[in-house]
Amino acid sequence: MSTIIGIDIGGTFTDFVSYDTDTGHIENWKNLTTPAEPIVGVMEGLGKLDDLGVVSKARLGTTIATNALLTRRGAKVAYITTQGFRDVPFIQRGDRRSHYDITWIKTRPLVARADCHEVAERLTAKGAVHTPLDEEAVRELAARIRADGTIEAVAVCTLFSYIDPGHEQRIREILTEELPGMPISISYDVLPKWKEYDRASTTIADAYLKPVVSENFREMKARFAQAGIGSKVGVIKSNGGEATLAGAADAPVQITLSGPTGAVVATRIMSELTGIPNLVVFDMGGTSTDCSTVVAGKEHVTTSFEIEWGIPIQIPMIDIHTIGAGGGSIAWIDKGGMLRMGPQSAAAVPGPACYGRGGTDATVTDANVVLGRISPDNFLGGQMKLDAAAARAAVARVAEKLGMDVDECAFAMVQIANNNMLGALRAVLLQRGLDPRDFTLVASGGAGPVHICDLMEIAGIPQGLVPNYPGQFSAFGFIMTDARVDRHRTVQQISKYFDGERATRAMTELVEGAIDELKSQGYTQRIEIHRSIEARYMGQNHELELSFPADEFSEDNIADMWERFHREHEARFGFSIPGETIETVNLKVVAVAVSDKPEMRELPVTDAPPQPASRRKVHFADGWHEVPVYDRATFRQGDRIAGPAVVEESASVTILQPGQALGVDRIGNLIISA
Numbered sequence: 001m002s003t004i005i006g007i008d009i010g011g012t013f014t015d016f017v018s019y020d021t022d023t024g025h026i027e028n029w030k031n032l033t034t035p036a037e038p039i040v041g042v043m044e045g046l047g048k049l050d051d052l053g054v055v056s057k058a059r060l061g062t063t064i065a066t067n068a069l070l071t072r073r074g075a076k077v078a079y080i081t082t083q084g085f086r087d088v089p090f091i092q093r094g095d096r097r098s099h100y101d102i103t104w105i106k107t108r109p110l111v112a113r114a115d116c117h118e119v120a121e122r123l124t125a126k127g128a129v130h131t132p133l134d135e136e137a138v139r140e141l142a143a144r145i146r147a148d149g150t151i152e153a154v155a156v157c158t159l160f161s162y163i164d165p166g167h168e169q170r171i172r173e174i175l176t177e178e179l180p181g182m183p184i185s186i187s188y189d190v191l192p193k194w195k196e197y198d199r200a201s202t203t204i205a206d207a208y209l210k211p212v213v214s215e216n217f218r219e220m221k222a223r224f225a226q227a228g229i230g231s232k233v234g235v236i237k238s239n240g241g242e243a244t245l246a247g248a249a250d251a252p253v254q255i256t257l258s259g260p261t262g263a264v265v266a267t268r269i270m271s272e273l274t275g276i277p278n279l280v281v282f283d284m285g286g287t288s289t290d291c292s293t294v295v296a297g298k299e300h301v302t303t304s305f306e307i308e309w310g311i312p313i314q315i316p317m318i319d320i321h322t323i324g325a326g327g328g329s330i331a332w333i334d335k336g337g338m339l340r341m342g343p344q345s346a347a348a349v350p351g352p353a354c355y356g357r358g359g360t361d362a363t364v365t366d367a368n369v370v371l372g373r374i375s376p377d378n379f380l381g382g383q384m385k386l387d388a389a390a391a392r393a394a395v396a397r398v399a400e401k402l403g404m405d406v407d408e409c410a411f412a413m414v415q416i417a418n419n420n421m422l423g424a425l426r427a428v429l430l431q432r433g434l435d436p437r438d439f440t441l442v443a444s445g446g447a448g449p450v451h452i453c454d455l456m457e458i459a460g461i462p463q464g465l466v467p468n469y470p471g472q473f474s475a476f477g478f479i480m481t482d483a484r485v486d487r488h489r490t491v492q493q494i495s496k497y498f499d500g501e502r503a504t505r506a507m508t509e510l511v512e513g514a515i516d517e518l519k520s521q522g523y524t525q526r527i528e529i530h531r532s533i534e535a536r537y538m539g540q541n542h543e544l545e546l547s548f549p550a551d552e553f554s555e556d557n558i559a560d561m562w563e564r565f566h567r568e569h570e571a572r573f574g575f576s577i578p579g580e581t582i583e584t585v586n587l588k589v590v591a592v593a594v595s596d597k598p599e600m601r602e603l604p605v606t607d608a609p610p611q612p613a614s615r616r617k618v619h620f621a622d623g624w625h626e627v628p629v630y631d632r633a634t635f636r637q638g639d640r641i642a643g644p645a646v647v648e649e650s651a652s653v654t655i656l657q658p659g660q661a662l663g664v665d666r667i668g669n670l671i672i673s674a
Helices: 038-045 064-070 133-146 166-178 195-227 245-250 261-274 366-369 388-402 406-428 448-458 470-479 500-520 557-571
Strands: 003-009 011-019 026-033 057-059 078-082 116-119 130-132 153-157 184-186 235-236 241-245 278-286 287-296 306-307 321-322 329-331 339-345 442-444 462-467 483-494 527-537 542-546 583-591 614-620 623-633 640-642 645-648 653-656 661-665 670-673
Touching: 003 038, 003 470, 011 038, 011 184, 011 470, 026 038, 026 470, 038 195, 057 470, 078 133, 078 195, 078 462, 116 133, 133 166, 133 614, 153 166, 153 195, 166 184, 184 195, 195 235, 195 245, 235 245, 235 366, 241 245, 241 483, 261 278, 261 287, 261 442, 261 470, 278 406, 278 448, 306 527, 321 406, 329 406, 366 388, 366 406, 366 527, 388 406, 406 448, 406 614, 442 448, 442 470, 448 462, 448 470, 448 653, 448 670, 483 500, 500 527, 500 583, 527 557, 640 645, 653 661, 653 670
Parallel strands: 003 057, 057 235, 078 116, 078 153, 153 184, 278 442, 442 462, 623 645
Antiparallel strands: 003 011, 011 026, 235 241, 278 287, 287 321, 329 339, 462 670, 483 583, 527 542, 527 583, 614 623, 640 661, 645 653, 661 670
């Protein structure tokens, strides 16, 4: 037997999905997260497997890097740069978060100014040596860092090193000699692209995370080794690909958004399986909701990400919009007497009041229990009993302050949470020029299916999809994940004097480097290469990405590239300028080591209509309804039911509103329509 396991460490629950490669059997379960020491919750969850010896691969989504950045609990970093440029991390950009707020203060960088140092060296914008590297000055600087005794990592970012990394690499060699064991990040390895501040900020973030991630991964690896799977664990990166624990520790900035990517990968797989090209997924867990899109069957990967306003991390990551809205979001009343929901969360400890773990604040989950949407006796398939009386008492305390009855208050709490999530959906759809009417809404996370029908109505999305294993959808995506490496490099040229040989050399180096990185981590299976360029009209400030399927820049390929740029610029922005000079800025390579994917079995077909397992009262906008409650496990291909209704499964529940219909497709997805 051989088993692949996906593990998603969330704020409230840690989710598990296992896939038996021999039988095709998939199992899913949850375990409460242990926030103080997440590996404890992971090991408790793995303990539900009878034999860990059958595990061939475990893929883990972790928030270690995310939390270290958000809470600013990373390492103390020394920053080394070209003489005259130590203030770049503090000058930042010329824009402001609030143009008219005279009290606004720039976001503080991840490094202290006293720990920023300069060395004599300089390259020109074409990569020629203007000022040689003063190696003795580097050794003196290393001595000062050693004498300081508080520095835990070093970030190196010199001017124009993306053209020639020689000076940065030599600085690293000297620091390695003088400061053995010190984690060192150089910008050429982290982000060999132009835009000095973005490159510096990303390199500092990588160094900031290295000691924290390495320490956590050492502990994780030890615990996994004790369980016999130490060499079989991979970590999910922000681009949705997999890396080894060692590979992720070497480049920790790559796992900044590790956990949420699984749901997007799984959504792309759903697009392939169902033939639905445009999907928008909202992954609603206990603490947050993550929204992202799959357009024309592809997820959107971006390098425009900021951990806080003005602090960019420009590594490739799946474009995900996150808000503090989850099942554990706490109800509170603002100074104006208005009811608000979140972003504060009850999380796993103490949890919502209904969990009976000491929580007293009213949360979204408590409101759904009061409204009959979540059954206290069938939560997590009956494995966890909820305290309905505690939920009602918590909501009643909020209702009393607002002068509302309990049911009315609970419904208002749910509606406000829905509107918070509506804002996130609009951010990934309307704000990017996408029409909600062209999309299918995918519900994931334990709380997603509870709210999908509400969101379809208020967002104007005509169709919904509740996939298999929605409560563990990210973990399900992890078992579908491939190992992936993204490599970028700035190579600026213009169409009038384009040097195809230079571009081919640079692209070949990127391809070889990406393949070597995959193979060095043990990924030797079939590797697919995807090449692209980022180009713009001369004088523009933003680039358009073009796929480049060829392995060399021949005359024909170059001519085709310019023609395609004009066409795609017309399609994207509504105009093109034939004959205008085009500037290529960045070359990009994505190398994917393709892994075997689970096959989704088709459900049997039956002529008999589905029968409800029970009935109960559920509150909707027009009041209470006694509705049929179906067990999802009994559904067959082609089954259809009409709302209002409830569909329960082991880790979630789908609430179908009056006037809506639900059908079951060939692999068991629930397709909802108005």
